Amino acid sequence: MSKFLRTIFLVDLLQGLWVTFRNQHPKHIYTEQYPAERPRVAERYRGAPRLNINPDNGETLCISCNLCALACPEYLIVVTSERNEQTRRKDLTTFTYDTSRCMFCGLCEDACPVDALELTQDFELATYTRDGLIWDRQMLEEGPKPTRYKF
Amino acid sequence: MPEEEAKPEAPKPAPKAPPTMAATPWEGDLPREIKEQFGAQILEASTYLGQDFFRVESAAVIPLLEYLKLDGDFDYLVDITAVHYPDRPQQFDLFYILYSFNRNTRIRIKTQIAETETPQTAVGVHLTADWLEREVFDMFGIRFAGHPNMQRLLLPEDWQGHPLRKDYGIIQMDNQWVKENLGIESGQ
Amino acid sequence: MPETTFLDSTEMVLNMGPQHPSTHGVLRVILKLDGERVRGTECVIGYLHRGVEKIAENRTYQMFAPYVDRMDYIAAVSNGLGYCLAVEKLLNVEAPPRAQVARVILTELNRIASHLFWLGTHALDIGAITPLFYTLREREEILKIFEDYCGARLTTHSFRIGGMLYEIHEGLERQVKAFCDMFISKVDEYEELLTHNRIWVERLKGVGILNADSCKQYGVTGPVLRAAGVKWDLRRAQPYSGYEKYEFDIPTAQNADTYDRYTVRMQEMRQSVRILRQAVEGIPEGPIMAKVSKAIKPPVGEAYVSIEAPKGELGYFIVSDGSTQPYRIRVRPPSLINLQALDRMVRGALIADVVAIIGTIDIVLGEVDR
Numbered sequence: 081m082s083k084f085l086r087t088i089f090l091v092d093l094l095q096g097l098w099v100t101f102r103n104q105h106p107k108h109i110y111t112e113q114y115p116a117e118r119p120r121v122a123e124r125y126r127g128a129p130r131l132n133i134n135p136d137n138g139e140t141l142c143i144s145c146n147l148c149a150l151a152c153p154e155y156l157i158v159v160t161s162e163r164n165e166q167t168r169r170k171d172l173t174t175f176t177y178d179t180s181r182c183m184f185c186g187l188c189e190d191a192c193p194v195d196a197l198e199l200t201q202d203f204e205l206a207t208y209t210r211d212g213l214i215w216d217r218q219m220l221e222e223g224p225k226p227t228r229y230k231f
Numbered sequence: 232m233p234e235e236e237a238k239p240e241a242p243k244p245a246p247k248a249p250p251t252m253a254a255t256p257w258e259g260d261l262p263r264e265i266k267e268q269f270g271a272q273i274l275e276a277s278t279y280l281g282q283d284f285f286r287v288e289s290a291a292v293i294p295l296l297e298y299l300k301l302d303g304d305f306d307y308l309v310d311i312t313a314v315h316y317p318d319r320p321q322q323f324d325l326f327y328i329l330y331s332f333n334r335n336t337r338i339r340i341k342t343q344i345a346e347t348e349t350p351q352t353a354v355g356v357h358l359t360a361d362w363l364e365r366e367v368f369d370m371f372g373i374r375f376a377g378h379p380n381m382q383r384l385l386l387p388e389d390w391q392g393h394p395l396r397k398d399y400g401i402i403q404m405d406n407q408w409v410k411e412n413l414g415i416e417s418g419q
Numbered sequence: 420m421p422e423t424t425f426l427d428s429t430e431m432v433l434n435m436g437p438q439h440p441s442t443h444g445v446l447r448v449i450l451k452l453d454g455e456r457v458r459g460t461e462c463v464i465g466y467l468h469r470g471v472e473k474i475a476e477n478r479t480y481q482m483f484a485p486y487v488d489r490m491d492y493i494a495a496v497s498n499g500l501g502y503c504l505a506v507e508k509l510l511n512v513e514a515p516p517r518a519q520v521a522r523v524i525l526t527e528l529n530r531i532a533s534h535l536f537w538l539g540t541h542a543l544d545i546g547a548i549t550p551l552f553y554t555l556r557e558r559e560e561i562l563k564i565f566e567d568y569c570g571a572r573l574t575t576h577s578f579r580i581g582g583m584l585y586e587i588h589e590g591l592e593r594q595v596k597a598f599c600d601m602f603i604s605k606v607d608e609y610e611e612l613l614t615h616n617r618i619w620v621e622r623l624k625g626v627g628i629l630n631a632d633s634c635k636q637y638g639v640t641g642p643v644l645r646a647a648g649v650k651w652d653l654r655r656a657q658p659y660s661g662y663e664k665y666e667f668d669i670p671t672a673q674n675a676d677t678y679d680r681y682t683v684r685m686q687e688m689r690q691s692v693r694i695l696r697q698a699v700e701g702i703p704e705g706p707i708m709a710k711v712s713k714a715i716k717p718p719v720g721e722a723y724v725s726i727e728a729p730k731g732e733l734g735y736f737i738v739s740d741g742s743t744q745p746y747r748i749r750v751r752p753p754s755l756i757n758l759q760a761l762d763r764m765v766r767g768a769l770i771a772d773v774v775a776i777i778g779t780i781d782i783v784l785g786e787v788d789r
Binding site: 251 | 476511635651657723732759788789
């Protein structure tokens with residue numbers, strides 16, 4: 081008898097419907113109002129690459145050891161350098177990084193011995209052309225500058 | 232891969248033999264039983280890193296699979312795969328990996344076949360072999376005799392070549408395809 | 420109107436094409452129909468074939484690890500675990516205990532995430548849209564933990580050969596405990612929505628039966644095999660990475676139909692929470708990476724290692740020739756082997772059931788096609 085009543089009065093369906101209505105309370109709103117609210121990005125997030133600069137003297141930290149280029153699975157880093165006769169070290173001339181083929185795996189960041197190449201928390205990397213995704217040294221040092229919207 | 236090494240005593244340099252797997256012989260009830268049953272067709276029963284395998288002649292594979300399924304309780308065919316060694320006369324190594332639920336052990340059956348050989352299909356013994364053999368055909372070009380539907384599985388039907396062979400150049404193939412079908416230079 | 424007799428009928432061939440909202444990716448299923456009943460199917464796959472095994476022959480072992488995540492992209496951590504275990508087997512090293520416990524934590528979180536995604540999309544295919552939002556909301560919490568640990572949500576590349584690269588971030592224990600406490604009530608909520616719902620029961624009971632013998636013949640593993648009554652789990656049968664220390668049950672069911680696979684996966688989520696609680700209790704101190712050289716050159720040989728991925732038995736067969744690049748890597752994808760059994764499961768079903776059955780096998784086309 082009770083089974084018959086449960087079937088007639090749609091008890092199981094109403095039970096499920098009650099779960100849905102319970103979740104209508106405003107405290108359960110889960111939407112992030114992007115781009116007004118920036119999302120929370122972890123510290124270790126593997127985002128846009130950046131070449132770090134020594135804060136004391138403003139020179140680049142990169143020693144042109146080419147380890148990042150050797151570690152990359154996609155072979156998309158090209159490092160050229162010239163030998164500086166006075167300090168007997170290599171000076172970085174160009175550093176090309178192709179973010180269009182990059183899979184942001186982090187192997188280049190792990191390989192860098194001086195922490196010059198780092199993957200930052202920037203994830204807004206879109207450009208209007210394909211060539212805009214191939215970054216040279218200056219873009220790498222400054223980082224991508226996405227448009228900031230004001231509300 | 233073979234390396235060239237010149238010995239100063241010998242009149243002409245002799246190539247060093249390619250390094251082989253450091254496998255140790257496998258003792259136990261199962262290899263003894265299989266060797267009694269199949270005799271000379273079992274070329275080797277070894278174990279490497281705790282994983283046992285038989286190396287058999289290619290004609291003995293299907294009878295061995297049947298025997299293992301019915302008498303040995305190896306009712307689950309895990310995988311069929313192949314490896315290509317272009318420098319050897321018998322170019323392909325064909326592997327069958329089997330598992331037994333009751334014994335909780337996994338064994339491998341390894342056989343070597345030449346390029347033009349067509350081994351018997353295992354579909355009659357294990358139904359899993361259907362798509363697994365199709366994939367081996369697709370990637371390596373090994374045809375299986377008696378297979379109900381010997382067609383390519385992953386690549387389109389009109390694809391030329393067998394990708395996982397060692398003499399299949401990806402970049403050259405990519406350039407060729409792009410030039411033919413799109414008319415531009417590939418960016419590789 | 421041409422003259423045909425009333426009983427003259429031929430088979431109609433219908434194409435559930437590669438672009439379809441319910442085929443979980445680019446899967447093409449050619450159905451031979453007699454009215455609404457399916458008489459036979461043929462699956463055409465390969466639309467997502469990227470040649471991962473060929474790529475492996477030109478990369479070193481460490482370089483190949485990010486590619487492995489992209490095969491089963493829903494549960495990427497398991498792929499990484501299987502690959503690292505296989506290479507470690509060839510090298511004959513073992514990860515230190517702290518790394519093993521951390522690996523178990525991440526892998527179980529990954530299993531819950533995969534089953535949550537499965538539940539959401541399967542319910543969506545059947546027609547219940549609400550569970551999708553709730554399951555993805557819980558999955559967000561797990562992905563936040565992954566992001567905090569290794570920096571990426573989906574293609575994590577979290578394990579390295581020999582252990583893990585990053586030290587466990589502080590707050591992992593607190594986050595996992597908070598997640599476990601929150602999650603059980605959510606699983607109860609999903610069950611409240613679905614388990615006794617008459618529409619759900621009618622759509623799923625008796626559909627897509629694959630009994631234990633057929634499962635073994637077709638080589639089907641994972642929750643599909645367990646729903647057929649075979650109590651087999653690789654974490655129990657051939658334990659890896661310290662699973663023998665944890666206590667958990669292996670859920671099975673009797674009828675081997677779609678509804679039973681649903682209950683098995685819900686139970687598996689609860690058991691994963693149990694393992695997580697045990698694992699997070701005592702994370703041992705110590706190194707997080709074993710002593711492995713920078714250039715990994717395993718000796719010549721071959722090894723096959725398999726783990727219990729959320730979808731079945733995921734196996735890696737690596738042939739090494741002594742150099743830094745693998746000679747051949749073969750991935751044994753559970754989704755491909757499970758998909759073969761679709762033909763058997765679908766005989767005599769309606770078209771709507773085909774959608775339910777594809778959903779219940781839980782395939783990911785990235786793994787089927789590699």
